[in-house]
Amino acid sequence: MKGVFWSGVLPLFLWTFVSAGQPSCPIEAISTELQTPNEIPSKLTFSSDFMSPIVHSFLGTVQPSPFPKDLLIKMIKNMNFNTDLVKEVLQYEIGFLVCVAIGILYIVLMPLIGLIFACCRCCGNCGGRMQQKQTKNIHCKRRSFYLVTFLITVLILAGNICMFLSSTNTSETVNRTPTELTDILENVKSYLTNIPEQITNVTHEASVTVDKVKSNLNETGPLLGRSIQNGLKGPLDPAFNSITEIARVINSTSEGLLHVNKTLELLKPKVDVVQANLSAVRQRINNTLHSSACVNCTSLQPELDKLSLDGSLEFPDQKNLRSAVDKAINADIIGQANKGRDFFDSIPEKVKNETKLSVQMALVELERIKTQISSVTKNLPLDVLDTISTPLTDVQKSIKDISPYIERSSQISQAVGLILSCLILLVVICNFLGLLLGVTGLSPKDSPTERSGTSNCGGIFFMAGVGFSFLVSWIFMLVVLILFIVGGNSYTLVCRPWQNKELIQFIDTPGAIPNFNLSSALNLNTSLKIVNVYSDCQKNKALWTTFHLYEIYDLNSELNVSKYTTNVYQTFEEAQINIANITILTPKVKSQLNNFSSSASSMNFSNIIQQINDVSGTNLSSAAESLDILAGKQSDQSIKDQLQGQAKDLRDIQTEITSNIMPLLLELNTTIKNLSTVASQITAVVDNVLKNVAYAQDVLNYNISQIVKTESKAFIDCQVEIFQAFAHWAYQTITERVGSCGPAAAAIDRSEELLCKHLVESLNAFWLSLGWCMMFLIPSIIFSVKLAKYYRRMKYSDVYENNNFMMNPFPKVHLKPELLEKPPPPHV
Numbered sequence: 001m002k003g004v005f006w007s008g009v010l011p012l013f014l015w016t017f018v019s020a021g022q023p024s025c026p027i028e029a030i031s032t033e034l035q036t037p038n039e040i041p042s043k044l045t046f047s048s049d050f051m052s053p054i055v056h057s058f059l060g061t062v063q064p065s066p067f068p069k070d071l072l073i074k075m076i077k078n079m080n081f082n083t084d085l086v087k088e089v090l091q092y093e094i095g096f097l098v099c100v101a102i103g104i105l106y107i108v109l110m111p112l113i114g115l116i117f118a119c120c121r122c123c124g125n126c127g128g129r130m131q132q133k134q135t136k137n138i139h140c141k142r143r144s145f146y147l148v149t150f151l152i153t154v155l156i157l158a159g160n161i162c163m164f165l166s167s168t169n170t171s172e173t174v175n176r177t178p179t180e181l182t183d184i185l186e187n188v189k190s191y192l193t194n195i196p197e198q199i200t201n202v203t204h205e206a207s208v209t210v211d212k213v214k215s216n217l218n219e220t221g222p223l224l225g226r227s228i229q230n231g232l233k234g235p236l237d238p239a240f241n242s243i244t245e246i247a248r249v250i251n252s253t254s255e256g257l258l259h260v261n262k263t264l265e266l267l268k269p270k271v272d273v274v275q276a277n278l279s280a281v282r283q284r285i286n287n288t289l290h291s292s293a294c295v296n297c298t299s300l301q302p303e304l305d306k307l308s309l310d311g312s313l314e315f316p317d318q319k320n321l322r323s324a325v326d327k328a329i330n331a332d333i334i335g336q337a338n339k340g341r342d343f344f345d346s347i348p349e350k351v352k353n354e355t356k357l358s359v360q361m362a363l364v365e366l367e368r369i370k371t372q373i374s375s376v377t378k379n380l381p382l383d384v385l386d387t388i389s390t391p392l393t394d395v396q397k398s399i400k401d402i403s404p405y406i407e408r409s410s411q412i413s414q415a416v417g418l419i420l421s422c423l424i425l426l427v428v429i430c431n432f433l434g435l436l437l438g439v440t441g442l443s444p445k446d447s448p449t450e451r452s453g454t455s456n457c458g459g460i461f462f463m464a465g466v467g468f469s470f471l472v473s474w475i476f477m478l479v480v481l482i483l484f485i486v487g488g489n490s491y492t493l494v495c496r497p498w499q500n501k502e503l504i505q506f507i508d509t510p511g512a513i514p515n516f517n518l519s520s521a522l523n524l525n526t527s528l529k530i531v532n533v534y535s536d537c538q539k540n541k542a543l544w545t546t547f548h549l550y551e552i553y554d555l556n557s558e559l560n561v562s563k564y565t566t567n568v569y570q571t572f573e574e575a576q577i578n579i580a581n582i583t584i585l586t587p588k589v590k591s592q593l594n595n596f597s598s599s600a601s602s603m604n605f606s607n608i609i610q611q612i613n614d615v616s617g618t619n620l621s622s623a624a625e626s627l628d629i630l631a632g633k634q635s636d637q638s639i640k641d642q643l644q645g646q647a648k649d650l651r652d653i654q655t656e657i658t659s660n661i662m663p664l665l666l667e668l669n670t671t672i673k674n675l676s677t678v679a680s681q682i683t684a685v686v687d688n689v690l691k692n693v694a695y696a697q698d699v700l701n702y703n704i705s706q707i708v709k710t711e712s713k714a715f716i717d718c719q720v721e722i723f724q725a726f727a728h729w730a731y732q733t734i735t736e737r738v739g740s741c742g743p744a745a746a747a748i749d750r751s752e753e754l755l756c757k758h759l760v761e762s763l764n765a766f767w768l769s770l771g772w773c774m775m776f777l778i779p780s781i782i783f784s785v786k787l788a789k790y791y792r793r794m795k796y797s798d799v800y801e802n803n804n805f806m807m808n809p810f811p812k813v814h815l816k817p818e819l820l821e822k823p824p825p826p827h828v
Contacts, residue, residue, distance in 0.1 A: 040183040042750060044176055044758055051162060051765035058768065059488050062095035067497040069506045077511060096488060103481040106774065107474045114470025142790040146435065149462075149783040152776050153431040159772035160424045166765035167417025173758040175410035178403040180754050184747050185392045185399075191743040192389050195543075198738050202730070220359050221352020224715045228347050231707040232699070236344055239584055239696035242689040243337040246593065249678060249685050250333065254325045256675035263668040270660050274653060278620075281649045285627070288643060293636040300630055303623055321679075324596040333593075336585055343582045417766065420479065423472055424773045430465030431784060434458045438791035451791065459792030462784040469777045477774050483767035487760055495756035504531045526551045533741075538749075540742030544735040555731060582700065584693050597686040620657075624650040 071088055078085060090097065285304055289297040441454025497503040506512055508529045518528045526548040536546040544550065585593075624647040631643035699707075 040187055042180060042183070042753070044173065044180065044754070049757075049761070051166065051768060052761055055491070055761070055764045055768050059491055059764070062099055062488065063093075063492040064095070065092055067493070067502040067506065068092050069502070069509060072506065073509060073511050076514070093489075096485065099484065100481060103477055103484070106477045107481070110470065110474040110477065114467075117470070118467075138790075142787070145783055145787040145790065146439065149431065149780070149787050150435055152780045152783060153428055153435070156424065156431075156773050156776045156780060157428045159769045159776070160421060160428055162769035163417070163421040163424065163766060163773070166762050166769055167414065167421060169758065169762035170766055171410045171414035171417065173754070173762055174413055175407055177754065177759070178399050178406050180750075181399050182396050184750050184754075185396050187743055187750075188747045189389050189392050191741075191747075192392075195739045202733060202738065218359065220355050221350075222348045224355070224712060225348025225351040227711040227715050228351065228708055229344060231711045232344065232347075232704070235692075235696045235699040236340065239689075239692040240337050240340055240344075242685070242692045243333055243340075243585070246685050246689045247334045247337070249682055250325060250328045250596065252678050253321070253675065253682070254329060256671055256678060257321065257325060259671045260668065260675065263664055263671060266664055270656075270664070274656055274661065277649075277656075278653050281646060281653065284642075284649075285646045288639065288646065291639060293634075294639045294643075295634055295636075297630060297639075300626055303626055324592070324598075327592045328596045333585070333589060336589060340582060340584050420476065420770065423468075424476070424770070427465045427469055427777065427780070430461045430468065431780065434460075434462035434465065434784065434788070434791070437461065438787070442791055455791045459788040459790075462788035462791070466781045466784050466788075469781050473774055473777050476770055480767045480771045480774060483763060484771070487764040487767055490760045491756070491764060495752070495760050498752050498756065501531055501534070504534055522547065524549075524552065534745060534748065537741035537745035540740045540745075542734070542736050543739030543741060546739075546741050550735075555734065584697050584700070585689075590690060590693075593686050593689065597683045620650040620654040624648070624654070 071092060074085060074088070282304065285300075288294060289300055289304060291297070436458070437454050438458030441452040441456070441458060494503065497506065508531050518530055518533070519526050522528070524547055528548060533546050544555075627643045627647035627650070631640045631647070634640040634643065
């Protein structure tokens with residue numbers, strides 16, 4: 001059994017490294033619940049506990065000696081009882097022998113005394129003479145006898161009620177015993193059947209784990225690849241993100257430059273036209289001002305010199321930046337980043353391809369182990385449990401066969417108990433009727449010879465109870481004696497030592513059961529004691545602890561993970577995971593980015609903005625007003641008209657500038673400012689790209705193999721940790737849960753409860769109640785006889801006392817002298 005079990009199950013534990021698929025390696029607790037037997041509860045809801053303290057106290061007084069373990073061993077070893085052994089047995093049973101002697105005296109003396117008493121009364125003695133001496137305290141005596149008789153009758157009634165209850169409990173216990181025993185045996189069979197089911201549960205969980213491992217091994221690429229990705233994500237993500245950012249900046253710069261070019265293409269022709277027109281008008285104004293007919297015209301010469309459209313709108317730096325941007329765009333930086341991302345995303349597939357052969361080898365091994373596990377339950381010696389279950393089934397069948405006889409016995413015991421209880425009740429009824437009729441029909445003023453019929457009936461009932469007591473009390477005592485010997489010894493020799501485990505310790509004693517050894521019976525090379533097994537089962541411990549299986553199997557060694565981790569690591573180390581390296585950015589691309597950065601930083605955006613401001617700051621209206629003023633001072637109409645016409649031309653040019661050139665200048669100014677903002681960030685962005693790419697490239701060049709090894713080891717460690725968790729669960733399940741023998745102890749406890757608490761306790765309560773009644777029958781007889789004299793009708797009056805004439809207290813009766821001399825006839 002040991003070889004098959006460990007060779008089949010332990011290889012399973014070796015391969016139960018299940019991947020959680022997350023870097024944190026979460027270990028899911030195994031929630032498999034072992035099946036537990038369905039226990040059939042007891043249907044006995046009654047007991048005689050109300051009498052138990054009295055019974056136990058009485059039997060403790062009768063038999064104060066401890067359990068006679070040594071004496072029983074001698075009796076078992078020496079089946080031929082010698083004189084010394086008999087003496088020891090009698091000495092141990094001395095308390096019972098004394099009680100038996102008292103009972104025998106009761107059985108012998110009670111009918112003998114009754115016979116003597118009857119003969120005595122027939123002779124006119126012992127209260128048989130129908131004459132009552134009249135004294136002064138006659139009423140006080142009657143009341144005292146009445147009270148004592150009433151109390152005694154109540155005590156007998158209490159015992160009679162206990163007889164009814166204990167008799168009912170006894171018969172019900174006997175009647176339910178077959179069902180209870182069948183249920184107890186069924187619980188034991190269910191427990192025995194449940195043990196292989198629990199083993200099957202563990203094996204099934206192992207098979208499920210193998211299937212889960214196979215599924216996870218097929219996903220080694222995604223799982224381990226994702227772990228490697230997480231290891232590379234730190235350096236690669238910033239590099240890829242910064243490349244994306246610089247690409248966005250390059251595109252933004254390119255768009256800005258394109259917008260500037262388009263605006264300049266629209267703006268320059270118009271500026272050239274305005275400049276040409278302005279130059280022509282300026283020439284005409286200059287000619288007019290230098291005309292001899294023009295008065296004081298030379299004063300406008302300085303203002304005339306200022307008439308020009310400033311700003312050439314020539315941006316030579318733009319070409320360098322445009323060239324750098326074009327080169328950066330042609331380098332396809334986004335394409336480079338996408339290649340890096342494709343490399344990053346392809347890691348799981350590469351891991352899958354690299355580990356394919358190792359995974360296939362592992363799957364083949366798992367399939368072989370699964371086949372071994374399937375054969376474990378077939379090779380386990382579970383037929384031993386069937387060997388135990390078969391006799392239990394036979395016992396159940398035997399109980400079923402004798403159940404009708406037990407039911408018949410229960411009916412007979414119930415009838416006998418009811419008859420005995422009713423006979424005692426008859427005495428109680430006679431006494432109560434005597435008390436009731438006597439006190440009801442008695443008039444203290446009446447003469448004893450004139451007492452009423454009711455009072456006389458009361459006295460007769462007393463005497464009837466006395467006579468019935470003498471007739472049946474010895475028979476009742478015989479019943480008490482028999483039940484006392486059986487029930488008392490059952491309690492002192494079986495129930496009491498069973499409850500305090502002395503009986504189980506006695507069974508453990510060598511020689512108590514010839515040729516019996518629990519370890520040999522279970523075919524185990526362990527040191528077992530029944531009392532220890534029973535104690536462990538009461539605590540519902542597993543069979544591993546109860547049967548000391550740790551003395552045979554070194555489960556800690558067999559489940560030691562370190563014995564198998566070498567093979568686990570070796571399996572994965574044989575799969576060399578080689579991830580081809582890539583170059584994120586080529587030196588040429590880096591050079592182009594540097595050129596782009598330097599071109600952007602050398603771009604003089606302030607000069608461009610100044611040129612735009614110069615063009616937009618041109619104002620010809622003031623010169624036109626000056627010409628109008630000068631024309632008004634001229635006396636020569638021709639000069640005046642020329643000046644006014646030239647002023648109008650200036651205003652037309654100003655209108656042209658305002659309507660056609662200024663919007664484009666504003667648009668160009670906005671574009672240049674935006675481009676200036678982007679250009680101011682280019683150097684920092686490029687530096688960040690180059691720094692992140694350099695760090696990521698160093699990781700790829702020098703650390704990627706270490707990252708792969710680290711993540712692979714972390715992946716394996718994660719699987720081993722899960723294996724350890726499963727091994728811990730298996731160890732805890734085997735040592736603490738499989739075959740928890742609480743149901744076996746419960747079956748023993750329930751048997752003890754059935755035998756002792758219900759059957760023996762009820763039986764002991766019955767004989768104690770009956771003995772109680774027998775004990776109080778003696779004073780009942782005495783006081784009933786005494787009290788009957790006070791209620792029965794007398795035939796003769798008491799008129800003399802001590803040979804002196806005494807006045808008859810009841811003057812209605814006058815006896816003749818001759819009647820006094822003649823003795824009265826005897827009367828019982």
